[in-house]
Amino acid sequence: MNQSIYGLTLEQLTAWLEERGHKKSRAVQVWEWLYRKRAAAFSDMTDVHPACLELLASHFAIQTASEHLRQTSADGTVKFLFRLADGNLIETVLMRHKYGLSVCVTTQVGCNIGCSFCASGLLAKSRDLSAGEIVEQIMKVQLHLDQAGQGEKVSHIVVMGIGEPFDNFENLMTFLRVVTHPKGLAIGPRHITVSTSGLADKIYAFADAEPQVNLAVSLHAPNDELRTRIMKINRAIPIAKLMEAIDYYLAKRKRKVTLEYILLKDINDRPEHALELVELIGDRKEMAAVNLIPYNPVDEHSQYRRSEPESVRAFYDVLKKHGINCSVRLEHGTDIDAACGQLRSKQIQKDTAGAHQPGTAAPAR
């Protein structure tokens, strides 16, 4: 299969066409067809010169993945399972918020970070998604909205699906350049959030490279002992090192960072943990917001349970009392496979019934 044309920035496509003797304006014309008119095939681009279309079709594809399964929740959340050209399955989620329509994208097939609450970590990463495969998830969801005929448009993106986006850094950056480009989907950078498990060196690189896109960091514990238990990456990148990288981001970008905190019953959800978190945030109060995430239990991790609503409330109250900007993540699609990766996990298990198949459910990011 040819590579996805969605993986090229406008500048790259322009250079590629110019090298082959085509005018600069052709690239803009093609982009218009891809992102504004949402052409599904090169042959749809009726006003583009046929020689240019032939050249493009011999090197690129517009559709590299296909929809394998779709689940729609009563609250309007739609989970898509896409099959990639090599047969791998990935999950993409459309969520409806008061402020707009948000899509959660996957960046890798599997994940190497191995957070203990997330079954995705049990299945090692088999490969990174290309920039085009990440963009195509947005395009497929947009096409779904187009077909519904309500004129709705994807307005927000969260890079929080399966995979560690900073472990696929170059493709992530290209993806961000494509979806934010004013001549393409033109999604506002401030409407995009990238979530990392805390790859410190990449937080520095991100601070240097992408000034406008929001950053969220999965913290999940206020001290090293607990965080190492929950996220083994903390052994390599302990909290002090992570906070140094966050401080660099805050100083450089002067943008708030979101600290994500998944609440696990009797593990990290006590008021004393909340107090420790307040201490850790310290004088970063003005620049940090905490997002509390109620845990979605999955079969693979029976050691973790969902915090009681009273514990969530008490945790929230401690943070608020100490002036920390804090929210509890709203849940979407609770009547369908709610945990991230759950739909994919179930499908893989079905496909390989009888064979050993590690689970894949549930990132909190």
Ligand code: SF4
């Ligand atoms: S939570 Fe995210 S980073 Fe951690 S194992 Fe799951 S997919 Fe990977």
